[in-house]
Amino acid sequence: MEVKQSKVVTTLKYLLLIAAAFIVFFPIYSVIIGAFKTQVEYYQSGMALPKNFGNFANFTKVLKIGKLIPSFGNTLVILLISLAGNILFGTMVAYALGRFKFKLRGPIMGLYLGAQLIPTITTQVSTFSIIKFFGLYNTMGAPILLYLGADVLQIVIYLQFINSIPKDLDESAMMEGASLFKIYRSIIFPLLAPATATLVILKTISIYNDFYTPYLYMPSQKLRVVSTAIYSFVGPNAAQVNVISAGILLIFIPTVLIFLFLQKFIFSGVTSGAVKM
Known part of the structure; x- marks a missing residue:
């Protein structure tokens, strides 16, 4: 009985850890994949991986328009x-x-x-x-x-x-x-x-x-x-979630590098x- 209870507890622990990891990393995943998609691809493909990770048009746009x-x-x-x-x-x-x-x-x-x-x-x-x-x-x-x-x-x-x-x-x-x-x-x-x-x-x-x-x-x-710039950019470009994702990723990168x-x-x-x- 103790062995079964131990297995159940261990299983629950891992399930909770997986759920917690999903909650933490899913928003980051959605931002990363959205940053490399076109607007049409973003709304059609959902959370699937982008067809081309070499698409930097969103980054160029947010740097230029968002200043x-x-x-x-x-x-x-x-x-x-x-x-x-x-x-x-x-x-x-x-x-x-x-x-x-x-x-x-x-x-x-x-x-x-x-x-x-x-x-x-x-x-x-x-x-x-x-x-x-x-x-x-x-x-x-x-x-x-x-x-x-x-x-x-x-x-x-x-x-x-x-x-x-x-x-x-x-x-x-x-x-x-x-x-x-x-x-x-x-x-x-x-x-x-x-x-x-x-x-x-x-x-x-x-x-x-x-x-x-x-x-x-x-x-x-x-x-x-950077914080107020991305806020001002989001207002008139709220429908372009892919471009907003690129802006968030650009702002997110420095803090990640500093921490790592x-x-x-x-x-x-x-x-x-x-x-x-």
Whole structure:
């Protein structure tokens, strides 16, 4: 009886795994095959494989009409500046909280944690007013400013690594006349490289996939990023599902490549930091 029950349980597990894999991969499959079909073939063949995987007409059309190439350029500019600010502020905040003991250390960390509990939508009116006040509305400065701040996730990850760095290094450097800033620049920052790589990947994916912020603060067509560009393209071309699939695939490829080639940094950075903590 136990053997039969074990077989039944195992069979159910595999069936559930197959069902879960189907649910996850079927939309991706439909996008990939649709991107290489003509409009007539798409509606006639259903979910069958395309006759010609060498048909790149849909990709050419979406790049030309959807203006994805300038959108990729805008996204890259926002990404580079935002990531530089995240790394700079994140490492500095974590350095101050992890290396120095002062009365406001606990409250500051509590404020970072508390800010995560406030729904973003409830602060949009005040945030929008601030962006307008500084004259950043409808400029790249708006999303860059909103992405620059260090959030609690990166601070926690950086703190895990900072707490694993021996304080003897700081004391030795101070005895040789090094300032606090030089200790940060020459000792702390280089040793935070694994955590920085992890944060770069996570932040890149987060900013790249964000639609709400660019859509709200950069309505100009010249300032479109990939998420808003594909959204604007879908409206007048809703009937051309094959072309829309090509656009989705073009936007989807960079995130997949980033994850496949750099996933080891995500896992090794987070787990090693957790172990050292």
